Structure formats: structure tokens, C-alpha cells
Amino acid sequence: MDLKSASPMLNILQTRIGIVFSIFVPAVFLLIWMTGYNHATDRIDQLRVGLVGVDAAGAEDRIASVIDSMPFQVIPQAELSAALDDMNEGGMDMVIALPSGLAEQAQSGSGARLTYYVNDRSSEVVKSVMEGMAARLTTGLNGVIVPDAKPMPIQGEVVKTNPISNFATSMLPMILGFIPYIASMTANIQFNISSMRLIREYSQWDIFLSRQFILAGIAIVVPLLMSAATKLFLAAEASFWQLWGFEALVFAASLTVTQFAFAYFGNAAPLFNVLLIPVQLMTAGNIISASMLSPFYRELGSFLPVPNGVDGAMRLVYGGGSLSGSAMGLVWITVVALGLSIIRIAWSERGKATVPVKAAA
Template sequence: MRLQPLREMMKIPNTKVGIAFAIIVPLLFAIIWLTGYHNATTHFDRLKVAVVNEDGSQADSVAEQMTANLPFSAEVISYKDAREQLDANDITMMIVIPEAFTKHLAAQEDTSLEFHMNSADSQVALSAAESAARQMTASIGGSHVQADIIKENSIRNFATSMVPMMLGFIVFIAFMTMNIQFNIVTQILNRKFGKWQVFWNKQLLLAIIGVVVPTIIVTIHALANDTAASYMQLWGFELLVAFACISFTQMSFAIFGNAGALFNVAMIPFMLMTAGNIIPVDMLSPVFHVIGNILPASNGVQGFAQLIYNGEGAAANILHLLFILIITFALTCAAVMLKKQQVQYVARDKKSAEV
């Protein structure tokens, strides 16, 4: 078999890029995930729980026993503060000691403790919290105390639970793929037009795409799923996620050239890990929490989880996405400014004029 086609194939840069992707991508996922998830399930003490005592001073000892024995970071606060933190997904569980709890307990009468959990939290956190709730009730009152587990903001349709990933993460993949092609188009057009003329015309096209795509996919999900947030809330947040993803992936190509594709792919395992839908971000190393804050898809998934289940609570993610959009666009403009203008088209025009 003649190997001349293979030799010619290896001379083409795209072949080498493809081989690099095949080798580096699985290595990146392995290294990042094995590092990030290492012993993550042993860090339940990083999850936060609020204890609400509605039974007065006679139940102080019970509340203290809970905070001391729970495998989580726990504190006693007011019902109002605990409720706000639960809705914002800042705590994993809210435990309520009801009125007359100690009276029923002393009389060996049946009573219960309320354990409120936010359905927007990850399944790992919810499972750990539910297990801790049942163990807590057994240790306090044996068979006389029942665990009244209340999952707030629950959604019956399982398909709806996948919406945060589809709206918050899949759009990154879509725009990353789009900008791979647009990077090639930009290189071609830069030989014919000025770099800023190409840049701003491309921004116009990206702006149109950034509005049309969110409108289509949010409309589809709004018709198919029942969510706590309104259509305009979902559309507005998806608009921000889309532009942040477009700007982030565009920046990668502006700075790294063709290697920008590999940079964008390298960010995928970080975003999947810090999205919080698999394991709570608090259980990961603090450095990954910081990384998640500066990546668009991580904030997209977290924000949509709040909107889908609670109808609110995505303020921090909105601020992060605005920061990502502004900084990455500024870096893109700086990279374009520093790049030399390709002048091939000038030489060609001059030659044509002489003829």
C-alpha cells in the first residue's frame, strides 16, 4: 500500500490538530476530574445547614445537639433568614424544631422534625441531607420522632430537571463549534478586507445570532416544560448566557489563534464540574469554586437551576456573566488591535492596477 497520501496528510496542519485533540481532550478530562472530584464525598462538612428553633429556650439543648452531631456545617438562625438562604440555595437543608416539640418528647408522644430541602440542589447533596435527617430523628427520640422531609420547589416532569444543562451548558458547545468555523472565515476575509472591518461585521452577525438562538430554544422549552420563572426571565438570562459564551469562545481564538479550539475544549471539564448539578461546588476544592465563577456555562447552569425551581435567585450568576462578557470582549478587542493587518490583498490590487 502506497503511503504517499498519508505523508501528504501529515503535512497539513489540521491533521496534527486533530491528533492533538484525540490525545489531549481525554487526558484533560481525566486529570481535571480526578483532581477536582478527589475525595469530594468526604467533604460534607462544607455543606451548610440552618437550624430553626420554634420551641423556645427549652429546645436549646436539642438545637445544640443537632449542630454538634450533624455531618454538615450547622448554625441556629431565624426562620426568615433560613428560608431566604434555602431559596437562594445557600444552604442544603433547613431543620425546624416545631412548637411543643420538647413537651411531646418528654411525654413520649409522637412528634416530628421538619427537614426542608431545595430541589434545585444536586442529588448528591439531597441524598446526604435526607440520610442525615433520618439518622438525626432516630438519635433524638427513637420511634417517637419522625422525619418530615419537605422538598421545596419540586418539579414533577423529569425532563424539566434537564433544562438547566440544556440552556446553560449546551449553548456553550453550540457557540464554541460556531466560532471554530467563524475563525476560519475571519482568516479568509482578513486577506481581502481590513481587520477592523471584518471584526465589526462579524460582531453584527454574532449579535443577531445571540438574539435569535436564545429566542428559539427558550420558546421551545417554555412550551414543553413548566418552570417557576416566567418566559421573559428565562429569555433574558439565556440572552446573557449566550453572549457570554459567544464572547468567551471568540476571545480564545483572538488570543490563541487556531489553538483557541483546544482552549475552549479544555474549559469543558471545568464547567461540567463546577456547574453544581453533579456535586455541590462547596464540596470541591475552593480553587474550583473560583474557576467556576469565571466560566460562562457554570454560571448558566447554576442560574437556570435557580430560575427553573425557584423563579429567582440568579443575581450572583448574572453579575458573573456580565463580568465575563465585558472582560472577554475587551481582551478580544485588545488581541485584534495587536495583530498585524494582512496586506496580501493590497499587493494583488497594486499588481492589477499596473496591468
């Protein structure tokens, strides 16, 4: 085996970049995920639970003491339908329906039932925590109301809203929300190489406008294909045109953000774009609720394409909740990223125009 080419290979810029990426990518994932997820399960007190029922907010002391001992935020609700709508919008993580006269029903042996509503499209961690808390709460209420009764007269029932029956469908929100960013990142790497080849023949404005024309075509055509494939192979609550329109916004935001990186960081832009991957995966909320993350990361996802894309895709695939918040988030991300790229090019062109030209000798 001859390794004479190793030294010349190491002198090539692309080889050195490859080495940097091999170190940078795992280090970034390790650093961001370990700091973001650190002690996440200890932040159950950030989860919100709606309590619905007659006199639920002013329940007798024994019931209130058990509910107050649970490590989450209890929010009294007047109506079950409004509470479930709030849960669909992401305002709560579980809704508890507390029947009127719970203590009397339990003590008389006529049967008392608590109903716990959990959104099936919530993260697996949140669903697991809420179901565990439901069992603890039911046991706790039995212990203080009818401590010696066996079997326990108060029973709990967990009802999952927006149920997911197909595992492939459960992966669809991540595909629709995350894959566009990866596609945009790799596409803009190639477009940047093309732009560098054309810079000697055309102005930055000419190249930039041509690039926007191509990116606009991608943001229209690729979502069209993805939406068609989605409706063809999997069941989604939204119509084809709703899927296509929202997916176009996801691509527009992803393309402009990854392009913005090249405008400001040049050849180091891929490192910046890769840096955003673990941040966006973590704040998307499909692995763990963003409210359980470290404080620094909790609101960060609102300013990035993937978390907004995944949130909107979940509503499109499973139904329930308003799409306007995610859609407007993607619009603002697109406008800001595109505007910053334009400012950078304008500043660069202005700098070229003010460089003094030396007189000929």
C-alpha cells in the same frame, strides 16, 4: 487494503490536530475531574444547614450534642420563611425545623416531629447526603432523649421545595446553560476560518466589527428560538421574555469567551475552549455542590459562562431565588472577554503600524 495514503494524510495539519484532540480531550477531563472531585464526599463539613425553632440555638445539652455531632455547618435561624428564602438563594443546603419542647413531647409519647426542608433543584449528591443526615439526626435524637422507647417517638419528615416531577424538565437548566457554550465554540471555529480567508482583503478591525454584528444576531435570534421551544414543550416558571433575555446573556458570554480564545491563542484556541468544558461542567453545581469541590475549583465557576447560565436557568425553570447574581456575572464575563479581544486586536494593529518598511532598491 492499500494504506499508501496514510503517510500523506499524516502530513496534513488537520490530521495532526485531530490526533492532538483525541489525546487532549480525555486527558483534560480525567485530570480536571479527578482533581476537582477528589475526596468530594469527605467535604460534607462544607455544607450548611439552617436550624429553626424556639430556643433552637440554645437547645438543651442532649439535643445540642447530637446536632453538633453532625458533619455540617449549623446556622441558627430566627424564622422558617427567611431560612427557606436563604436556601433558595443557595445560602444553605437544608433547613431543619426543630419544634419547641421536643424532649417533653417525645418523653410524654404525644408525638414529636422534625421537619427537614431540602431544595429539590440541588445536586443529586447533596440531596442524597442531606436525606441521609436527616435520618441519622432523627435516630440520634431518639437515642439520647428516649433511648428505650420503641417505636421511636420522634419522627422526621423530609419536605422538598421546588419539586421536580418531569425528568425532561430536570435536564432543562443544563440545556439552557451549557449548550450555548458548545454552540458558540463550534460557531467561532468556523468564523475564525472565515476571518483568515478575508484577512488579505480587509483589516482586522473590519473583520472584527463584522464578526461582532453576526455574533450579536446569534445572541438574539437563537435564544428566541430556544425560549419558544422551551415554553412550547416544557413547563417553566419564568415568562417567555425572561427566558429569552437571560438566554441572550448566556449566549453573549459564551460567544465572547470562545472568541477571546481565538484572539489570544490563534489555531490553538479550540484546545483552550475544550479545556473549559470539564471545568464548567464540574463547577456548575448540578452534579455536586461547588462547596464540596477541591478548594481551587470552588469559586472558579463564578468567572465562567456555564455555571452562571445553569444557576440562572434553574431559577427560571423552577422558580425561587434572585436572578440578578447570575445575570450580572454573565454581563461582566461578556464585557471583560470582549474588552480583552479588542485590546488584543489594537495591540496587533499597532505592531503592524510600527514595522519599518524597507526602502526600494
